[in-house]
Amino acid sequence: MRHFLLITAAVTASLLLSIVAHAGTVALVADRLIDGVSDRAINDAAVVIEGENIVAVGGRDVIPAGSQVIELGDMTLMPGMINAHEHPQLYADDYQNAHLQASSAYKTLRSLAALQSWLLAGWTTVRVMGDGDVYYGNMDLKRAIAEGLFTAPRLTGAAHYISTTGGGGDMHFISPEQGVTPDGLIVDGPQAMIKAVRREVMYGSDWIKLMVTGAFHAVGGDPKNLAMSPEELAAAMAEAGRQGVPVAAHAHATAGINAAIRAGARSIEHGTYLDDESIELMVEHGTFYVPTIYVGDYYAGSDKLLAQAKNDDPYLQYRDEWLRLIGQAHRAGVKVVVGLDLGSTPVPDTGVFAREFAVLVEAGLSEMDAIRAGTRVAAEMLEWDDRLGTLEAGKLADIIAVPGNPLKDISTLERVGFVMIGGQIVRRPGETPSLSGALSKPDGGSPHE
Numbered sequence: 085m086r087h088f089l090l091i092t093a094a095v096t097a098s099l100l101l102s103i104v105a106h107a108g109t110v111a112l113v114a115d116r117l118i119d120g121v122s123d124r125a126i127n128d129a130a131v132v133i134e135g136e137n138i139v140a141v142g143g144r145d146v147i148p149a150g151s152q153v154i155e156l157g158d159m160t161l162m163p164g165m166i167n168a169h170e171h172p173q174l175y176a177d178d179y180q181n182a183h184l185q186a187s188s189a190y191k192t193l194r195s196l197a198a199l200q201s202w203l204l205a206g207w208t209t210v211r212v213m214g215d216g217d218v219y220y221g222n223m224d225l226k227r228a229i230a231e232g233l234f235t236a237p238r239l240t241g242a243a244h245y246i247s248t249t250g251g252g253g254d255m256h257f258i259s260p261e262q263g264v265t266p267d268g269l270i271v272d273g274p275q276a277m278i279k280a281v282r283r284e285v286m287y288g289s290d291w292i293k294l295m296v297t298g299a300f301h302a303v304g305g306d307p308k309n310l311a312m313s314p315e316e317l318a319a320a321m322a323e324a325g326r327q328g329v330p331v332a333a334h335a336h337a338t339a340g341i342n343a344a345i346r347a348g349a350r351s352i353e354h355g356t357y358l359d360d361e362s363i364e365l366m367v368e369h370g371t372f373y374v375p376t377i378y379v380g381d382y383y384a385g386s387d388k389l390l391a392q393a394k395n396d397d398p399y400l401q402y403r404d405e406w407l408r409l410i411g412q413a414h415r416a417g418v419k420v421v422v423g424l425d426l427g428s429t430p431v432p433d434t435g436v437f438a439r440e441f442a443v444l445v446e447a448g449l450s451e452m453d454a455i456r457a458g459t460r461v462a463a464e465m466l467e468w469d470d471r472l473g474t475l476e477a478g479k480l481a482d483i484i485a486v487p488g489n490p491l492k493d494i495s496t497l498e499r500v501g502f503v504m505i506g507g508q509i510v511r512r513p514g515e516t517p518s519l520s521g522a523l524s525k526p527d528g529g530s531p532h533e
């Protein structure tokens with residue numbers, strides 16, 4: 085009899101465990117859910133979170149009794165957005181001059197505020213593609229965020245953009261007798277390249293960023309200039325391979341794009357003048373493609389950026405053809421990824437960052453494929469797809485919700501109303517979000533004003 089009671093107690097306890105929530109279990113419920121895996125949204129859906137992880141996704145029947153249920157109504161739950169190309173420490177439109185005017189410490193503190201404002205806009209992960217910092221403030225910030233000292237997007241990436249003399253990371257508008265340190269990390273020759281890659285990794289870079297060609301947004305630089313020699317590119321690739329870190333290649337000129345893909349870059353950044361061969365090569369090599377389209381639209385025809393005058397005609401005349409090629413690349417099987425490249429420039433509303441999704445739709449991606457480009461596919465590129473990028477049991481609870489249905493109106497991604505990172509809610513609908521020190525509107529300007 086006593087034995088029977090014990091068994092009954094054990095069975096009852098296990099039953100209770102299966103239907104009653106653990107303390108602190110949270111369930112998010114909304115009219116729709118995009119999990120990043122399925123081609124369709126799930127209606128009347130729920131996500132269950134324990135601690136920092138998702139433990140169940142499905143209908144309301146997956147919610148354990150006793151959970152704290154948060155009803156979001158006519159919203160769509162989806163994975164937190166991943167910005168795969170960013171420079172948080174570039175804080176002004178005239179970024180190369182600003183770089184000369186502020187210390188590493190100032191840039192780092194300011195970038196923390198910008199990153200927190202992006203988190204509140206739904207960006208839960210950011211890949212840094214080098215920054216205007218002579219030191220390694222971004223990598224120290226990555227460490228401090230990972231240690232839990234600040235609530236901010238998860239960071240990965242490269243401390244600097246490695247450029248050659250006169251390349252996309254150099255300063256073309258400083259007289260030769262002025263010994264300033266440019267925003268890019270300038271190296272020439274294979275041996276210097278090997279040392280630069282080693283230093284980047286030693287001080288925290290998880291990626292190597294190479295400026296294989298010139299840049300649109302560097303004053304005086306020519307994006308069609310193939311800046312890096314084959315020997316320098318090969319040396320960087322080989323050393324990054326030895327160090328076990330992937331390479332992201334900034335490349336506009338066709339020859340630079342194709343050389344970087346052949347050399348084994350994991351991602352092509354911008355890839356503006358890609359051609360049919362580039363597309364074939366990216367499919368063959370499994371290369372990810374981060375076009376960063378919206379930043380071009382943001383600056384086109386404006387006088388905001390010092391380097392803009394040289395961009396307007398080539399960019400605006402070429403834009404339709406570029407979008408056509410991006411659509412062609414997507415249909416051919418190239419893994420297109422969302423990246424913004426706006427830096428912490430003074431935008432009136434951080435919602436504009438999500439316009440990259442709309443331009444990908446304009447290029448021919450479906451709304452669902454555009455969302456995956458900024459969630460699941462981006463996580464795959466980062467090799468973080470074991471923990472991020474989809475709403476599935478076992479993944480980290482990086483979850484956002486947008487009003488209405490982004491599959492019908494992609495611009496809803498500009499109005500994120502709910503944000504959770506690692507199980508922590510940082511924004512709720514109808515509440516004014518705040519993180520300690522977060523700028524709701526990064527206001528730019530001079531550090532000396």
Ligand SMILES: [Zn+2]
Pocket residue numbers: 169170171213425
């Ligand atoms: Zn960039």
